[in-house]
Amino acid sequence: MSVTTAAPAAPVRAPRKFKLTWRTLLLGLLGLLVLLSVTRVVSGANDITSAGTMSAALAAAVPIGLAGLGGLWSERAGVVNIGLEGMMIFGTWFGAWGAIISGNPWVGVIMGALGGAIGAVLHAIATVTFGVDHVVSGVAINILGLGVAKYLAAAVFADMKGGGDTQSPRVPSMGTFSVPGIGDPLKSLEQTHIFFLSDLAGVLRGLTQNVSYFTILAILLVPLTFWILWKTAFGLRLRSCGERPVAAESLGVNVYFYKYVAVIVSGVMAGLGGAFLSLIAAGIYREGQTGGRGFIGLATVIFGNYRPGGLAGGALLFGYTDSLQLRQGGTSVHALLFTMALLLAGAAVFLLVRQQRTVAAVVTGVIAILVFWVYAITDTVPEQFTTAAPYVVTLLVLAFASQRLRMPAADGVPYRRGQGH
Template sequence: MSASGLKTGQVPVEPVATAGKFKLTWRLLLIGLGALVLLLSVTRFFTGAEDLTSAGAINAAVALAVPIGLAGLGGLWSERAGVVNIGLEGMMILGTWAGAWGAIQFANPWAGVLAGAVGGLIGGLLHAVATVSFGVDHIISGVAINILGGGITVFLSKVTFAEMPGGGDTQSPPVPKPGVVSVPGIGGPLADLEARHWFLVSDLAGILRGLLTNVSLFTILAILLVPLTFYVLWRTAFGLRLRSCGERPVAAESLGVNVYTYKYVAVVVSGALAGLGGAFLSLVASSAYREGQTGGRGFIGLAAMIFGNWRPGGLAAGAGLFGYTDALQLRRGGESVHALLLLVAILIAAVAVYQLVRQQRTQAAIITGSAAVIVFVLFALTDSIPAQFTSVTPHITTLLVLSLAAQRLRMPAADGLPYRKGQAK
């Protein structure tokens, strides 16, 4: 047995990087983040949309990105083991109810966090039993979990929350909330710099103040789960075995890996993470459980996972993008979302230049450049976006991002495929 956790001579479960292949490094990541901040500063300077880099918008974006990111992490665990999980929404719904119930029952928000994880875990266990043990189609099982999660929580609310003071058939009484923390001594100076509206300096101050002040402890826990997932799945023997079940389960079985066990573990962890995302909605993003609280965030989390190419870092970036657009439309929607059109036009134009210069794809560059011109003309000829359109900004962003990222995606080779022990290759 080699240090990697599988027998010597095993074919790697993922393609080996070839010379010249793009590889994301910390240096490139920092350059990319700096360029993004610069673009936001330029857009804010020319449009006057101060919310683009305000501390309030950044703080709200992080809070809105957390449940999406947790759902996406849940999907990542499941699909890396070869089980498609579109039941994330239902598992999140179970987590919202269980999180509120646990916090109220034990008068402790962290009991609610644990209960939310258990609620989602139960949904994940049902999905694992159906797909792994009984071979039910993964999509059908996921749809059933979504329906079941909504129905069960309606029933449970009527027999629990409706009997409590301040509760009802569709909502819980107010719940205790986890505490918030701030880096001491920086709030005031950063607020002064932000209020001056200087180019780039004030933007950096607003972003840093949003990231470092009044941050929920639950948010910090959720952020830490991203590098933890990367370490477990990509730096341990356990993670290699789990990913081999999503790539080549027959080969993994021949090397002594219990494929059923690893699939069960992955789907149960997937449910627990989605449940944590649901608990965040009822404990942090709101002051109580309410029916329909997830609002499709489980599906957006699945989209963030696909955008991230089934990797934690890309997933976190996708969740941040969706959370940011959601935060802008909730604050000063028409003005801020309209300003985003200029940013989108610049980014699409940059993609067109890259396609033309680096990839030598003239036709694709012309199409992409035309799209950039259309977006810029739309920005120039309008003053704001109607409220009817700003409310669906996160969902439109989901569709656009997935359409642009579709050509570079590589899902696990055995994702969604039926598996039975002892089957031939």
């Protein structure tokens, strides 16, 4: 009697997990630039890749990115920071005040950071020490920042020449930096309107010429944050407080200390974002100039999946759409409909070929056709949509990104020493 043995089952290969590398990021950026170049040639909207647009996009992205970095520090330690907007408001007033009374904009930068830290300390005391609900405390900080800044502006700036109840005098200007020797050649190449090359020249000129030193500082804070939180023992302990605080406590980590540090650094970052608005973006303090950027900064944290690189990309995306609607209004935003149609068509092909998701591919393809149809039958977009475009982009990005998010496990969970969860 012969015994037949079953052939061993073939091993099931787990799907490869996508990993974002510098090479992948660079290829993605180059691909996006090609799409924008195609859009420029088809639509004739030369401003979508001009140096002026890129410079304005960078300036618009900095305060949002700084607020996002603040949210990242706090959320990674397990403290939800809805109060970023209020901390930014503190930064706008204290930044302008420090620069005016000292005559030095860098003193304003320091004072703006300290102003944001004041709001952060209050938030940390409420949430970490007394266990107040994080959202309730954050909303209270927002209300407090708005009221305190309004009172201080009326009490201090109203008596100054050029000031008033809702604004400050002009603040001292800060210097700018330009990479020497490349400005004029890049400008000449940009004006030729050659496919891709002139677009690349416009992007490079906007990012390398007349950049404020404050902007350079803000950009450096992104890799610095990544290095501290992901490459040091301090960062590992801080992130463990947002993932498993009880386990961290059992290994000797002072969870309260790390939460306090994270929230205070969060406030410093948000305060720097506010100081940028009053010192660089406007050159003056005005009531309400944060314009919800603290909330958008928190949205970039979610969009970036609680990582500095993705956060910076979200800030640049919002800054880019914001700069387009400020510079050319409906014309440039209308041109982006063509880019959006191309991106949706590419997404439909990817869903069909690589992921075999037929229904999702069909739906995405239909949306791409509709977007292209709207682009083809119109010459511009309504002014109301143009103004709302940055916020619409933010909502769309969050809606699509929500499927791949993983927030820290203990984010927003009250912690008490010696008690398990």
